[in-house]
Amino acid sequence: MHDTDTFTDSGGDLAVDIAGLTRVEGEGSLRLKVRAGVVEQAHLEIFEAPRYFERLVVGRTPDEVIDIVARICGICPVAYQMTAVHAFEHGLGITIDPAVRALRRLLYCGEWIESHALHVYLLHLPDFLGYASGLELAHDHRATVEAGLRLKKAGNQIVELIGGRAIHPVSVRVGGFSRSFRRSEIRALREPLTAALAIALETVDLVAGLDTPRFDRGGRLVALHHPAEYPMNEGRIVSTDGLDLAATDWRTEFSEQQVGWSNALQARDHAGRPYLLGPMARITLSGNQLHPTAAAAFAQTGLAAEIATNPYRSIVARAIELVHATAVALDIIEAYDPPADARQAWTPGPASAAWATEAPRGLIFHAYELDEQGLVTHAQIVPPTSQNQAAIEADLAAFAPSVLHLPRQEATLRIEQLIRSYDPCISCATHFLDLSVEHLR
């Protein structure tokens, strides 16, 4: 679907303005109200009609739900699948084979790689280097963009193999996968990923040296934390101010609320405070658990303190996670031993199922109720962007006064650049960005 395509058809003439044929969904805008140089209101307005996925999964089996939630987003379908499948397995008391666990981590690494590579090279880097688009950047820095595309392709190859197809994967099932994977199939990923790791390391060098606007946001960071590894599919929900919850217990600290200016729900903690998820949060809270190759690259940047506070440095966090995901993927490939059974047998039945995983752009939470037949009676799906939206608005209100004296075009660019720093998943919540600044007297 192409919600942002606009074909103006007037009489016999045809004007074509294609803004979104790459199948991204939703529309949004930023509205700032400024009085005497102070931002009184920063609203990320989301027009996209509610998509009712939580209603669509009611009456479905867990395996059907896993396929349906993958359709929520064309960029991060694995995140939805991983969160749902872990929720069901936890709720139903299913223990998966360690080799299946490893394959799922490999699949998630693929999504992290393709999502981060696209964002770093084609969406965020042009902002820093003064280009209006990835295409303009490619005209002057073709080798750089080609390297980014090779990196992205390596991620695509993982998702295509393990997930069954590159977009909206179909292989994940409760208890395992719909089929087993031979060692030779998995080993075939080694060559592109080895090349990708070299590119990822160069990416860290590239983005760590970028001239970056200064912005110290402060505020609460939230992510999963695992006792033994950098978080992905499992862990406890922790924060920079001491929160420590089971992955099933997101609702004891947070809730979603309707706001008047947005069709997307906004999540806050029960005290009404916003919080930020994503690579900045993960690296700040679990940086010491990065793969050794990524940890070395992270240390070399010397940017740990800035990554924790300045969203513009999230491009560095993403690059470090590119190294991490690629290196972890290679380790999984080297150690891969096929599971005895592709899929653990299980019995449908009643359960309360909830889980959280780490999508490329932050913690994602699902909760389901299953009836006696094992069919879903209630669902809650909380994507990262819904959780980050309030923090983005708060950050914009804090940051905007520092650029409002600039010419409008430059101010808009700085603000857009900041919003892109959070890599919001517009197809999970909204699209971008028409800036409206209202000066009140």
Next chain:
Amino acid sequence: MTRVEVLACGAADRGDDGAALIAASLLIDELPADVQLRVVGQLDIDDLLELPPEASVVIVDAATGIRPGKVLSVSLDQVAGDQGGLRPRSSHALAFPEVLGLAGLIRGRPVEGRLVVIGGTDFTLGGPLSRPVAAAIPALVALVRTSVDAAWIARPSHVEV
């Protein structure tokens, strides 16, 4: 040797977004041997980079912003040239002209061919084709067929049904 590739975009389970896939399924048995059909779901740069160097492409997709059921064929050079004010509209997806432009730049030659779109109105997951789109499927198939022919030979800038 493949001379033309038809890239069918969309998702079969999202109402009108499945229109291109239905059209492709109706065409598959009649396409000549040197025309290859691929279902790509969401068009990616890699889909265009995988084209044989000499091949043209016909990209078929659903779109909003035109009357539901209306079908249009536009040459890709016209689409790629539509870059005024080009900026990413989403934080993590590329606009169609940007996908075309990047692929052309990296290939070292423009991607040649046509974009065939059908106006859609209902993209609900699990929903059927809307009535106007279902009624226009024969016209979409005919326009894809015409566009495949056009991708081989001279390409008029605009064909409308």
